[in-house]
Amino acid sequence: MFTSIYIITTPDIELINLSQLLHPQISVCCHLNIFKMSSMDTPSNTLQDSDLHDLGLSDDEPETATSVLNKFQTAWINEKLSPEILSYQGDYVECLMEQIKHMDNNVRKLDKRDLRSGLHALELSRIKYMLTDYLRVRLEKIEKYTYTILEAESSRSGDNLFLSEGEFQFAKDFFGNTQTALQTIALRHFPRPLASFDPAKMSVQPPMNSYVFVKAKKEVSGLIVPTHDPEEQDEELDLEENSQHILPYSSVAALVKDGTIMLI
Amino acid sequence: MDTCEVEFLAERELISITPNFDLGVLHLISGDFGPFKAGLPAEVPLWLAINLRQRRKCRIMPPIWLNVKTLEEIKERETQEKLFTKMPSEHFMEVAQLLLTAASEDIPQAGEIKVVLKDIWDSRQAKTRASCSLLLQDGGKHARVDNLTLMEINSVRPLLPHSMDMIRRLQMESSMEAQISQTQGSSFASPSQ
Numbered sequence: 126m127f128t129s130i131y132i133i134t135t136p137d138i139e140l141i142n143l144s145q146l147l148h149p150q151i152s153v154c155c156h157l158n159i160f161k162m163s164s165m166d167t168p169s170n171t172l173q174d175s176d177l178h179d180l181g182l183s184d185d186e187p188e189t190a191t192s193v194l195n196k197f198q199t200a201w202i203n204e205k206l207s208p209e210i211l212s213y214q215g216d217y218v219e220c221l222m223e224q225i226k227h228m229d230n231n232v233r234k235l236d237k238r239d240l241r242s243g244l245h246a247l248e249l250s251r252i253k254y255m256l257t258d259y260l261r262v263r264l265e266k267i268e269k270y271t272y273t274i275l276e277a278e279s280s281r282s283g284d285n286l287f288l289s290e291g292e293f294q295f296a297k298d299f300f301g302n303t304q305t306a307l308q309t310i311a312l313r314h315f316p317r318p319l320a321s322f323d324p325a326k327m328s329v330q331p332p333m334n335s336y337v338f339v340k341a342k343k344e345v346s347g348l349i350v351p352t353h354d355p356e357e358q359d360e361e362l363d364l365e366e367n368s369q370h371i372l373p374y375s376s377v378a379a380l381v382k383d384g385t386i387m388l389i
Numbered sequence: 390m391d392t393c394e395v396e397f398l399a400e401r402e403l404i405s406i407t408p409n410f411d412l413g414v415l416h417l418i419s420g421d422f423g424p425f426k427a428g429l430p431a432e433v434p435l436w437l438a439i440n441l442r443q444r445r446k447c448r449i450m451p452p453i454w455l456n457v458k459t460l461e462e463i464k465e466r467e468t469q470e471k472l473f474t475k476m477p478s479e480h481f482m483e484v485a486q487l488l489l490t491a492a493s494e495d496i497p498q499a500g501e502i503k504v505v506l507k508d509i510w511d512s513r514q515a516k517t518r519a520s521c522s523l524l525l526q527d528g529g530k531h532a533r534v535d536n537l538t539l540m541e542i543n544s545v546r547p548l549l550p551h552s553m554d555m556i557r558r559l560q561m562e563s564s565m566e567a568q569i570s571q572t573q574g575s576s577f578a579s580p581s582q
Binding site for chain 1: 390394397398400401410412415417418419420436437440441444446530531532533534535536537539542546549550551553554557
């Protein structure tokens with residue numbers, strides 16, 4: 126399911142004085158294949174490295190907690206600024222959650238007067254803010270575009286799902302509850318010909334043509350920017366690497382999803 | 390995006406500090422920082438620097454561009470050029486603001502710096518406003534906004550994309566009306582006939 130391996134340097138090894146942790150510990154975290162490794166160079170590390178080779182997983186780019194954090198930050202900003210819901214970055218979220226839990230435990234073991242405890246706690250609250258805001262923004266979108274999102278989700282399958290399990294359940298519940306509420310409060314008092322409700326006609330669509338600011342991470346050539354005047358030709362545009370533009374979201378939606386450009 | 394969230398992003402920029410404590414390498418999730426030796430400079434993220442500064446654990450070394458001379462040069466260039474010039478940092482305004490608030494004693498000529506920064510900000514805002522209105526008048530479909538910093542983009546965020554969207558909708562409606570009147574052309578003759 127998750128192909129990438131997170132080789133994560135346990136940032137806490139020096140925090141703990143327990144003897145069993147003096148040697149770097151390697152454990153597989155939750156359903157992610159996160160290999161926790163200490164930054165200390167010890168024989169057991171190299172052993173595990175060769176294990177990785179044996180597993181044939183060495184081709185995957187090793188990811189550190191820092192690179193996961195950076196990628197998640199981009200995903201968070203994209204999600205905040207895009208009009209439609211993007212695919213759920215479950216592996217990043219879970220990886221960071223795991224890190225936070227781990228770090229939380231270690232910080233608690235530290236003396237309150239220790240300088241490090243405050244600094245670690247501060248970093249944790251910064252990451253927690255990003256995580257919660259990411260989830261919050263997604264829930265807001267689900268509440269707003271429930272029908273459209275559910276409809277789109279039902280056409281996707283397996284690995285391409287955009288919502289997490291919890292979000293999908295929430296969307297279904299929210300949709301059902303809204304309909305029940307409309308039914309009991311208003312619709313059943315209406316004359317019969319008017320008492321039916323078609324969510325397809327009533328639902329709100331995300332404004333896909335709204336304008337967004339983007340930054341190209343790689344060069345893009347031949348991007349089509351549609352004009353809405355039939356007499357004018359659609360414009361074609363080349364984006365240089367690292368250039369910034371304002372464009373209609375619909376013209377770059379696919380590029381945002383594959384990570385060629387990011388929203389700013 | 391909220392202004393304080395733009396600041397939040399700026400707080401990940403790295404900055405040099407001179408600590409007055411000794412500490413080994415600090416293994417944060419966002420990377421390893423240190424080791425810290427009293428009196429020796431170390432590089433840390435801005436949020437860490439400000440936190441340490443507030444607890445009087447370090448002195449902050451202002452970034453190389455945060456001095457009156459460099460900023461005056463930037464201001465000069467900014468007023469001469471018609472386009473936006475490149476700023477020394479993508480978060481220059483936020484970084485400067487945060488440092489001037491949290492550690493103004495560590496920055497020489499903090500008062501003058503504030504004035505020059507305000508001038509740079511104002512002249513860039515004036516350019517932003519002028520180019521926004523130009524873009525809207527031309528009915529542009531896209532624009533290149535190189536060298537605009539995140540804070541500046543955020544300052545035009547609700548208004549500019551919204552107006553462009555509105556213009557697009559109006560254009561779409563008028564072209565649809567034109568199509569309808571074309572197809573029904575004969576039956577809807579002009580009222581003068």
